[in-house]
Amino acid sequence: MRIATRESPLAMWQAEHVAGLLAELTERPIIVPMVSSGDVDMRPIDGKRSVGVFTKRIQQGLIDDEGDVAVHSMKDLPTEPHPDLIMVASPDRETVADCLVSPTGLKLDELRQAARVGTGSRRRAAQLKRLRPDLDVQSIRGNVQTRLQKMRDGEFDAIVLAAAGIERLEMHDLPRVELPLEMMLPAPGQGALAIEVRRNDSWASQIVSQINQPRSHACTLAERTMLADLHGGCLAPIAALATIDRSDKLTLKARVLSLDGKVCLEQSASCAIELDSSDWFDSAQELGKRVSETLIEQGARELIEAAR
Numbered sequence: 001m002r003i004a005t006r007e008s009p010l011a012m013w014q015a016e017h018v019a020g021l022l023a024e025l026t027e028r029p030i031i032v033p034m035v036s037s038g039d040v041d042m043r044p045i046d047g048k049r050s051v052g053v054f055t056k057r058i059q060q061g062l063i064d065d066e067g068d069v070a071v072h073s074m075k076d077l078p079t080e081p082h083p084d085l086i087m088v089a090s091p092d093r094e095t096v097a098d099c100l101v102s103p104t105g106l107k108l109d110e111l112r113q114a115a116r117v118g119t120g121s122r123r124r125a126a127q128l129k130r131l132r133p134d135l136d137v138q139s140i141r142g143n144v145q146t147r148l149q150k151m152r153d154g155e156f157d158a159i160v161l162a163a164a165g166i167e168r169l170e171m172h173d174l175p176r177v178e179l180p181l182e183m184m185l186p187a188p189g190q191g192a193l194a195i196e197v198r199r200n201d202s203w204a205s206q207i208v209s210q211i212n213q214p215r216s217h218a219c220t221l222a223e224r225t226m227l228a229d230l231h232g233g234c235l236a237p238i239a240a241l242a243t244i245d246r247s248d249k250l251t252l253k254a255r256v257l258s259l260d261g262k263v264c265l266e267q268s269a270s271c272a273i274e275l276d277s278s279d280w281f282d283s284a285q286e287l288g289k290r291v292s293e294t295l296i297e298q299g300a301r302e303l304i305e306a307a308r
């Protein structure tokens, strides 16, 4: 079984992690690294050009039969499914939070007045501005290593990175503080993986679906259904996090912001979820829909449109 992945260190870690999970189920999975446009294009993100920058090349690799399994970071995968591929698994989810990374590990309120903070994400930029309107938030691109180098070179006082990436890359010494979820709600799918196979490949589908974790899948499905209903894509300032508590209650919390962070719509809703019956899929989707509908009533579409 050939696992197609980007060749950045984070993507390679993720592919190796999935290879480890699959090794119990199939003979010797092998990893096929590919270069994606998201790794080489350093222009700031914008509308259409940026949709699927990290995932398209890998998906094409499956279509062209260069690999059988595509491993993506869930948050990089567009909500619009590829017609010839199917997402069959979302294994265990890592830490969902974002981290503020700076040379001395400062907290957000310790950054100097008008400090320059790098992030490519409008969701992060808007939430930073909401809390610290004085900050000079600037676009930064490239993989985790490239971004860190730019900060070390003095281009930025701090950058924001997903804790999941830092942990996977085992950068334990990196000076950082976790941003509380209340301050910085993550991107839909953050910290989770999405695994696709060719729609007509029942061999791969049968094997890979065994590493699915309904808990991770249900939470990310609720988040992504909400995102898809808002037509937000991966670029709009939209944040969401779903969790399942011990009494099997699924709760989805979501935010839509203006780019400057001055407007912040927030909604949350819950439903019961039965992970060992097949109903969880519908329950998670319905919850996502419900939250998106209330956000739309509050004016989310207009906010998203204005952020384009």
Ligand SMILES: NCc1[nH]cc(CCC(=O)O)c1CC(=O)O
Residues within 6 Å of the ligand: 073, 074, 075, 076, 144, 160, 161, 162, 164, 165, 189, 190, 191, 192
């Ligand atoms: N957009 C790039 C990307 N895609 C997934 C991760 C980290 C892992 C994750 O969030 O699941 C990152 C880097 C980051 O946001 O810091």
